[in-house]
Structure formats: C-alpha cells, structure tokens
Amino acid sequence: MIVVKLKAALMGASVEEFNAAKEKLGALKKDPGNEVKLTIYALFKQATQGPCNTPKPSMLDFVNKVKWDAWKSLGSLSQEEARRQYVDLITSLVGEEAPAVAAQPTGSTKSFQTLLISTEDNITTIRLNRPEKKNAITAEMYNELIEALDLAGKDDSVITAITGSGDYYCSGNDLNNFTKSPEGGVEKMAKDAGQLLRRYVKAYIDFPKPLIGVINGPAVGVSVTLLGLFDVVYATERATFHTPFSQLGQSPEGCSSYLFPKMMGAAKASEMLLFNKKLTAAQACEVGLVTEVFPESSFQSEVWTRLKAYAKLPRNSLALSKQLIRAVEKEKLYAINDAEVERLVERWLSDECMQAIMSFFQAKSKL
Numbered sequence: 574m575i576v577v578k579l580k581a582a583l584m585g586a587s588v589e590e591f592n593a594a595k596e597k598l599g600a601l602k603k604d605p606g607n608e609v610k611l612t613i614y615a616l617f618k619q620a621t622q623g624p625c626n627t628p629k630p631s632m633l634d635f636v637n638k639v640k641w642d643a644w645k646s647l648g649s650l651s652q653e654e655a656r657r658q659y660v661d662l663i664t665s666l667v668g669e670e671a672p673a674v675a676a677q678p679t680g681s682t683k684s685f686q687t688l689l690i691s692t693e694d695n696i697t698t699i700r701l702n703r704p705e706k707k708n709a710i711t712a713e714m715y716n717e718l719i720e721a722l723d724l725a726g727k728d729d730s731v732i733t734a735i736t737g738s739g740d741y742y743c744s745g746n747d748l749n750n751f752t753k754s755p756e757g758g759v760e761k762m763a764k765d766a767g768q769l770l771r772r773y774v775k776a777y778i779d780f781p782k783p784l785i786g787v788i789n790g791p792a793v794g795v796s797v798t799l800l801g802l803f804d805v806v807y808a809t810e811r812a813t814f815h816t817p818f819s820q821l822g823q824s825p826e827g828c829s830s831y832l833f834p835k836m837m838g839a840a841k842a843s844e845m846l847l848f849n850k851k852l853t854a855a856q857a858c859e860v861g862l863v864t865e866v867f868p869e870s871s872f873q874s875e876v877w878t879r880l881k882a883y884a885k886l887p888r889n890s891l892a893l894s895k896q897l898i899r900a901v902e903k904e905k906l907y908a909i910n911d912a913e914v915e916r917l918v919e920r921w922l923s924d925e926c927m928q929a930i931m932s933f934f935q936a937k938s939k940l
C-alpha cells in the first residue's frame with residue numbers, strides 16, 4: 574500500500590531533506606516502474622537545474638526524448654516545489670515498502686460538528702452537514718473543512734468527494750459570520766476572516782489527490798468559486814450556480830477571478846462574477862464549470878457507481894498525475910488567492926457590504 578507522506582506539504586522541502594530522499598531512493602528494494610521513475614527524474618532535474626531549457630532530442634532518440642518531455646512538462650514549477658514533490662514521492666515509495674511504519678491515521682475516526690466524514694470503497698466523502706441552514710459555511714465549518722481536507726489528503730483513500738446534506742449543496746459563506754459584534758473591532762474581524770479564507774482556499778490548491786464535487790443541489794458564493802479547484806464536478810440537473818458578489822458588495826474568491834475567465838472566457842465569467850448571473854446545471858456544464866449533469870432521479874446511484882470504479886485505479890498514479898497538473902500553476906494560484914483575500918478584507922469593511930448583509934437579514938425578518 575502506498576501512503577503519501579505530506580510532512581513537507583505546506584512548505585518547500587529543505588536541501589537536507591532532498592539529499593536524504595535521494596539516498597533513500599538508492600536503497601529501494603522494489604523497482605517503482607517506468608512511469609514513476611520518469612517522474613522522479615523530471616522532479617530531480619527541475620529541483621537541481623530549474624525549468625527545462627535544453628534542446629529537444631530527436632524523435633529517434635526515444636529514451637532521451639521521453640525524459641526531456643517529462644522534465645519539460647513541469648513548466649515553471651519552482652525548484653523549491655520540485656524538491657518538495659520529490660521528497661513526498663520518495664517518502665511514499667519508502668512507505669510502500671514499510672507500510673506499518675508509514676501508515677497515517679485515517680479521517681474517519683475524528684468527529685466534526687458541521688461535517689459528516691466517511692471512508693468507504695477507497696473514497697473519503699466529506700458531507701457538509703447544516704441542512705437547516707442550506708449548509709452555509711460558518712467559521713467553525715471553514716476550520717473543520719480545512720482539517721477534514723488535511724486528513725483526507727493523508728488517509729489511504731484514492732479519491733475524495735465533497736457533497737451536501739439536504740436539498741442544497743451549499744449556500745456559501747454564512748452571512749452571520751459578519752453580524753456578531755467582534756471583540757477586537759471590525760478591522761480585526763475582517764483580517765481574521767481573511768486569514769481563514771486564505772487558509773481555506775489554500776487547502777484546495779494543495780489537495781494532493783483527485784477531488785470530486787458531487788453537487789446535490791443549488792450552490793452559492795464561495796462553494797461555486799471553489800469548484801474551479803476541483804478535478805471533476807458532477808451535478809444533479811436540479812443544481813444551480815450563483816455567485817452574488819456584487820449584490821453583496823463583495824468580490825470573487827477561490828481563485829475564480831483567474832480560473833473562471835480561463836475556463837469559460839472573459840464575458841461568461843463576468844456575467845457570473847460581476848453581474849450575479851445564476852447558471853442552471855446545464856449552462857454550468859456548457860461553460861466547463863461542471864463536468865457532467867445527471868437526472869435528479871438517478872444522480873446518486875450513477876455518480877457513486879462511477880466514483881467507486883474510479884477509486885479502483887492505482888492510488889499513486891492518480892495522486893501524482895493530479896499533482897503534476899496542479900503544479901503547473903500552483904505558485905500563480907497562491908498569488909491569486911492572496912490578492913483576492915486582500916481585496917475582500919477591504920470590501921468587508923465597506924458600507925456597500927455592510928448594507929447588503931443587513932438587507933438580507935432585514936428581508937428575512939419581515940417575512
């Protein structure tokens with residue numbers, strides 16, 4: 574069993590860790606196979622020499638061409654990040670040879686207040702569990718989701734799915750997060766909320782294995798923007814996708830200011846992110862936010878059957894492939910996350926935002 578150790582996941586591995594990993598590689602008893610060896614080669618070259626700038630070998634020089642392709646595919650991945658991925662990969666291979674030593678605790682033993690977590694058939698499922706509030710995300714829930722993702726990333730499941738309890742997937746940020754009278758003043762409240770949001774989005778950017786959205790109903794706000802960081806998104810035909818940021822005096826987050834225009838084109842992204850256009854599931858699929866839409870009547874059975882089949886694929890091949898795809902833009906996504914959070918912290922202190930949140934609760938109290 575391969576278990577990916579992530580002790581260096583949140584920071585780049587040091588040169589010492591890198592050198593130690595290199596030595597452990599020589600001591601491996603089993604051949605990890607050509608695919609993994611190519612990844613090791615590419616990460617080593619990137620870590621020690623930086624991005625591949627050497628001339629492409631000819632088609633006839635097959636072995637060197639395959640190696641060159643693997644190195645080139647890492648693009649502008651930083652040397653620090655390449656070192657980290659190299660150390661993670663070697664650690665996982667060593668763990669495969671000594672599973673008892675490398676085994677990590679699974680997420681299933683930990684209990685959460687706002688989430689239901691289970692691991693079955695190689696799938697860890699994180700279920701948002703505030704159905705009476707349409708799964709709105711409180712500060713507690715943000716923290717629990719960060720922890721649940723961390724545990725799911727380290728457990729021995731093959732894929733992770735996020736879904737909602739009840740008729741909604743999620744109604745976004747819990748607007749009560751802004752209505753409590755904060756101890757250190759509103760500036761501190763906004764700063765703390767910004768730090769939490771930044772960590773929350775980073776947990777998705779860094780998630781090390783395939784992450785699947787199982788969108789069981791309408792999705793609002795931050796629960797929509799984050800879908801750009803999922804690997805696959807399946808939705809029931811009943812789902813809708815709504816990001817009412819300007820209506821709330823706020824601005825986009827979850828790296829959507831970059832990923833949405835990239836995914837759907839600038840104009841479609843602006844309709845959603847600036848003008849609050851709510852998309853049906855079919856429209857969300859057309860613009861690439863959703864991978865596939867299923868009839869409501871067969872949504873659960875079709876999606877979970879498919880995910881169980883996916884979860885039988887080789888764990889390490891999936892995780893490493895996902896990490897390669899993500900690595901291409903990871904540094905950029907960190908920077909976008911920072912910029913979006915900085916803008917939101919300003920927005921939360923604006924009159925426009927305060928007014929919009931008060932209006933939501935006033936409208937409810939008049940009903």
Ligand SMILES: CCC/C=C/C(=O)SCCNC(=O)CCNC(=O)[C@H](O)C(C)(C)COP(=O)([O-])OP(=O)([O-])OC[C@H]1O[C@@H](n2cnc3c(N)ncnc32)[C@H](O)[C@@H]1OP(=O)([O-])[O-]
Nearest residue numbers: 705706707709744745746747748749770793794795796826
């Ligand atoms: C941090 C990053 C920046 C921000 C990003 C975002 O996500 S921006 C996007 C932010 N999100 C929004 O702007 C969405 C705001 N919410 C809505 O517009 C509507 O509630 C609805 C369309 C989601 C559902 O309408 P419906 O008529 O089907 O159902 P209902 O209305 O009767 O709701 C049932 C109960 O849930 C409660 N509740 C629901 N959502 C929230 C929430 N987010 N907060 C708090 N509470 C919420 C609701 O008050 C009610 O409680 P009550 O009275 O029983 O104690």
